[in-house]
Amino acid sequence: MKNKVQLITYVDRIANSGLVGLKQVLDNQLSERFSGVHLLPFYFPIDGSDAGFDPIDHVQVDERLGNWDDVKQIGEAYDIMADLIVNHMSAESNEFKDVLAKGKQSAYWDLFLTKESVFPSGLSDEDRAKIYRPRPGSCFSTYRLADGSEVEFWTTFTANQIDINVHSEAGQAYLNKVLARFHESKVNLIRLDAAGYAIKKPGTSCFMIEESFEFVNQLAKQANRLGMTTLAEIHSHHMTQIDIAKRVDMVYDFALPPLILHSLFSQDATALSHWLSIAPRNCITVLDTHDGIGIIDVGPMDGKPGLLNAAEIDNLVNTIHTKSKGESLQATGAAASNVDLYQINCTYYDALGQDDVDYLIARAIQFFAPGIPQVYYAGLLAIPNDMALLKKTQVGRDINRPYLTIDDIASALQKPVVKALCKLISLRNNLNAFSGEFSMNGDQHSLQLIWTEGLNSAKLTVDFATKDAEIEVKQDGKIDKLTLASLL
Numbered sequence: 093m094k095n096k097v098q099l100i101t102y103v104d105r106i107a108n109s110g111l112v113g114l115k116q117v118l119d120n121q122l123s124e125r126f127s128g129v130h131l132l133p134f135y136f137p138i139d140g141s142d143a144g145f146d147p148i149d150h151v152q153v154d155e156r157l158g159n160w161d162d163v164k165q166i167g168e169a170y171d172i173m174a175d176l177i178v179n180h181m182s183a184e185s186n187e188f189k190d191v192l193a194k195g196k197q198s199a200y201w202d203l204f205l206t207k208e209s210v211f212p213s214g215l216s217d218e219d220r221a222k223i224y225r226p227r228p229g230s231c232f233s234t235y236r237l238a239d240g241s242e243v244e245f246w247t248t249f250t251a252n253q254i255d256i257n258v259h260s261e262a263g264q265a266y267l268n269k270v271l272a273r274f275h276e277s278k279v280n281l282i283r284l285d286a287a288g289y290a291i292k293k294p295g296t297s298c299f300m301i302e303e304s305f306e307f308v309n310q311l312a313k314q315a316n317r318l319g320m321t322t323l324a325e326i327h328s329h330h331m332t333q334i335d336i337a338k339r340v341d342m343v344y345d346f347a348l349p350p351l352i353l354h355s356l357f358s359q360d361a362t363a364l365s366h367w368l369s370i371a372p373r374n375c376i377t378v379l380d381t382h383d384g385i386g387i388i389d390v391g392p393m394d395g396k397p398g399l400l401n402a403a404e405i406d407n408l409v410n411t412i413h414t415k416s417k418g419e420s421l422q423a424t425g426a427a428a429s430n431v432d433l434y435q436i437n438c439t440y441y442d443a444l445g446q447d448d449v450d451y452l453i454a455r456a457i458q459f460f461a462p463g464i465p466q467v468y469y470a471g472l473l474a475i476p477n478d479m480a481l482l483k484k485t486q487v488g489r490d491i492n493r494p495y496l497t498i499d500d501i502a503s504a505l506q507k508p509v510v511k512a513l514c515k516l517i518s519l520r521n522n523l524n525a526f527s528g529e530f531s532m533n534g535d536q537h538s539l540q541l542i543w544t545e546g547l548n549s550a551k552l553t554v555d556f557a558t559k560d561a562e563i564e565v566k567q568d569g570k571i572d573k574l575t576l577a578s579l580l
Contacts, residue, residue: 093171093281093321093464096127096521100381101469102143103134103157105495111153111162118170121501122472125517128171130283130466131163132382141252143382143493145175145285146182150266151273160277167278173323174279176270178311179286180253183235187266188254195237203262205246205255207232210292224299226289226434231298248289258290258307267311275318281342282315284308288326300328300336309339316341323376327386327434329393330367337372345375345463346389347399350408352379352454353443354390354400357411359556361539363390363399368461368532368541375463379454380471382493384424384435385412385443412436415445419477423488437488439470442477448509452576453554453561455513459520460541460552462530470494472513473504512579524567525550 099122107113111134118126133144138154140146153159166172181188187200195201207215223231232244233251246255257263274282287308288300312322323342326333330347337343348371351364391405392398400408413421420438436443444450451474459465470492478494496504504510520526528545537557543550549566561576 094127095464095527097125097459097517098128098130098171098173098464098466099126099469099472100130100132100378100466102132102138102382102493104138105493106469107498107501108495109498110156111158111166115162115166115169117498117501118166121498121505125514125521126170126467127521128173128281129166130173130281131166133175133177134163140182140184141250143489145177146180146250146253147177148182148185150177150181150270160273163277163279167280171281172279173281173283174274175283175285176267176274176311177285178256178258178267179248179290180255181266183252183254185254191237192235193238195239195241195243200262202257202260203266205257205292207244207246209257210246211294219294222295222297224297246292248286255292256290268314271315271318271320275320279320281321281323283323283325284311285325287311287324288328300326300332305336305339308336312340327388329391329396330389330399331396333389334370334372337374342374342376342464343372345371345377345461346386347371348377348458348461349379349385349440350387350390351399352457353385353412354404354408355539355556356444356450356453356559357408358404360536361534361554361556362536363404364457365532365534365539367399371462373462373530377458377461377463377465378468379458380440380468380492381466382468383489384437384492385440386435388434409436412438412443416442416477419479419491422479423477423482423491437491439475439477439492440468441471441474446474446476448512448580449559449561449577451509452512452516452579453559455516456552456561456563456576457539457541457554459516460543460550465520467513467517468492469496472510473501474507474509474513475504508580512576515579519550519563519565523550523565524548525565 103114107117134153134157135147136149136152136154138144190200191198233247234242234244236242248255291304291307292298308324315322321341324336324340333343347367351367355361355364390399416438420436423437475494477491482491525543525545525548528543531542533540538555541552551564554561563574565572
């Protein structure tokens with residue numbers, strides 16, 4: 093995988109022309125900007141209850157987008173990341189329908205987790221209280237079988253997403269089938285979606301327990317044997333991310349986005365500096381994704397202190413709501429059918445009040461932080477909160493999941509802030525220093541991020557009190573300096 097900037101996008105929400113059209117956009121409008129692309133779920137169907145994260149058939153490309161040959165064509169030219177949805181599948185899947193029709197006589201009965209299969213002696217109040225929940229309400233949904241009996245199936249996220257028994261023979265066969273399909277189609281980076289919830293064990297939180305680490309580790313080794321790299325997608329305490337990073341190929345740096353916002357809002361870089369000094373180096377960095385801006389990743393958990401304290405988190409959340417003129421509040425928390433209550437739904441651009449200089453500072457910090465940067469399609473084009481889509485769907489995360497046409501892309505690429513961001517992408521892609529060693533300096537109000545490779549170097553200096561930011565580059569015997577404000 094190349095150490096260059098990658099794009100995150102839905103196939104159907106950018107240019108609205110399927111996989112073939114997406115490759116044309118990458119080759120033309122976005123030419124030479126991205127070395128890879130995270131194709132958000134393109135399986136059948138793309139328009140389920142969770143925008144493709146509830147596949148009816150994980151090994152079928154939604155025909156409205158194209159087919160596996162089209163995926164392979166993209167893989168011939170770009171690194172491809174695809175989601176392996178390890179925790180659940182759709183209640184509309186043929187496998188689950190077979191279970192509803194035949195009960196325990198179904199060949200797929202052991203593919204799914206029931207309350208009884210995890211708690212054969214019954215679920216005590218004590219065990220129930222220990223289960224970590226990403227959403228309010230029960231972790232079980234009741235379904236009626238054809239014979240009239242009712243069964244409580246484990247549904248971590250929504251009633252339409254039935255959790256898989258990954259340890260069963262049927263569960264193993266299911267995951268193996270998806271891995272094989274990815275390998276055949278030149279997918280070389282696998283995002284393990286919701287991997288932290290995949291293992292359930294009585295008497296535990298059923299989230300990132302020791303057995304979860306072992307499962308992720310074994311799945312990573314299996315993918316490695318096929319020549320693929322794995323990325324664990326887990327929102328949790330920052331020390332958990334550090335622990336996970338020691339056991340898998342790559343992790344997300346989900347603490348970075350809220351910490352950059354906190355530093356810009358408070359003019360205090362202390363927490364950000366501390367995190368960058370201990371953060372995993374084998375990471376993917378993001379500011380925005382198809383999900384919201386994570387808060388749990390910087391907060392306290394189970395008595396362990398967070399990177400930010402409660403007062404700082406409250407200020408962070410309230411400032412985002414203020415900067416977005418209350419729009420994020422309409423899409424977050426108990427509002428708008430949210431699945432994840434620990435995330436703020438808002439574009440990163442609007443979280444910064446559409447301040448172009450702050451936005452460029454945030455992107456520059458992302459690009460200079462250790463890891464491989466990914467840029468979400470809406471963030472690339474500085475698209476504001478899509479309040480019309482939110483009103484239409486009443487799905488909180490749709491505020492940052494716009495549908496864009498070729499004309500929308502062409503228009504957005506003319507914005508000064510987008511042109512400036514593209515210059516930063518080019519810089520990150522083409523400087524030799526980013527293949528070298530990382531170091532940093534700073535104090536409460538300032539931060540220096542430095543990359544050195546032989547005689548080449550790249551240094552970002554940010555003063556959070558004045559919002560002055562400068563990049564100094566030494567390459568091939570030449571020294572260049574530029575301020576971020578001058579890019580606009």
